Amino acid sequence: AQSVTQLDSHVSVSEGTPVLLRCNYSSSYSPSLFWYVQHPNKGLQLLLKYTSAATLVKGINGFEAEFKKSETSFHLTKPSAHMSDAAEYFCVVSDRTGTASKLTFGTGTRLQVTL
Amino acid sequence: DSGVTQTPKHLITATGQRVTLRCSPRSGDLSVYWYQQSLDQGLQFLIQYYNGEERAKGNILERFSAQQFPDLHSELNLSSLELGDSALYFCASSAAGLAGGRSDTQYFGPGTRLTVL
Numbered sequence: 001a002q003s004v005t006q007l008d009s010h011v012s013v014s015e016g017t018p019v020l021l022r023c024n025y026s027s028s029y030s031p032s033l034f035w036y037v038q039h040p041n042k043g044l045q046l047l048l049k050y051t052s053a054a055t056l057v058k059g060i061n062g063f064e065a066e067f068k069k070s071e072t073s074f075h076l077t078k079p080s081a082h083m084s085d086a087a088e089y090f091c092v093v094s095d096r097t098g099t100a101s102k103l104t105f106g107t108g109t110r111l112q113v114t115l
Numbered sequence: 116d117s118g119v120t121q122t123p124k125h126l127i128t129a130t131g132q133r134v135t136l137r138c139s140p141r142s143g144d145l146s147v148y149w150y151q152q153s154l155d156q157g158l159q160f161l162i163q164y165y166n167g168e169e170r171a172k173g174n175i176l177e178r179f180s181a182q183q184f185p186d187l188h189s190e191l192n193l194s195s196l197e198l199g200d201s202a203l204y205f206c207a208s209s210a211a212g213l214a215g216g217r218s219d220t221q222y223f224g225p226g227t228r229l230t231v232l
Contacts, residue, residue: 032219043117044205044223051219090158094219100171101146101209103221105158 002027002093004074006106014114019063019078021109023091026072032094033074034103035065039087047089050074061085086113118142119224121206127230133194136227140187140208146170147189148209148221149181153202164189193229201231 007022025031035047048059055067065076074091091106118141128134140147149161151174160173164183175181178196183189193200207221 034220036223043225044207045117046220046222049220096219099146099165101163101219101221102148102160102171102173103150103207104160107157 002095004091004093004106006091006109008109010110012112013081016080019081021076023074034092035076036090037087081113083113117222119208121224125228132196136191138189138206144208146209148207149191150205151202196231203228
């Protein structure tokens with residue numbers, strides 16, 4: 001079974017400083033990996049997706065993630081944090097066979113951005 | 116706005132009752148997924164329907180059932196409700212074809228918050 005592990009449950013950064021949210025995955029084959037963001041009392045929004053086309057994936061709002069097979073990692077980064085980035089971030093792996101599909105979510109990382 | 120709609124937004128009910136949550140997928144998407152988000156279990160996949168047929172099943176209780184109708188909207192039925200069923204229930208949709216790529220991407224609705232008293 002595929003799984004993801006988010007290494008930090010809570011990350012706090014100052015506005016304008018870099019963001020690093022860490023995720024490791026476990027998969028028996030090349031996975032599809034995603035990062036989703038959930039703002040307070042809101043739904044889940046797709047930030048970016050990796051599907052083996054390119055190892056460095058650019059997403060919305062200045063976020064990007066790099067797929068590193070040797071390290072089984074898919075860390076999310078942003079050069080400069082903004083107050084509006086404060087939210088819960090989920091690393092997700094897709095398990096798909098034909099038309100059957102499901103997402104397995106990590107436990108989430110709460111990003112706090114301070115002035 | 117993802118294009119996935121869910122109703123109602125909030126639902127408050129009592130233990131032992133039955134409720135129905137409704138989801139309309141994005142235009143053109145054939146697959147609908149249901150997820151449960153609770154404080155103790157996190158985000159868990161419940162079930163997937165593709166073009167009216169059940170395709171994948173996760174940690175869905177026997178008291179819960181779902182269906183997808185010919186117009187592709189889906190309903191999640193929760194019965195004999197318990198306090199522990201209180202959670203945020205999300206619906207997602209995707210194109211989910213036979214190939215990979217874009218078909219893997221799931222777009223989520225705003226959720227239905229269920230409170231069981």
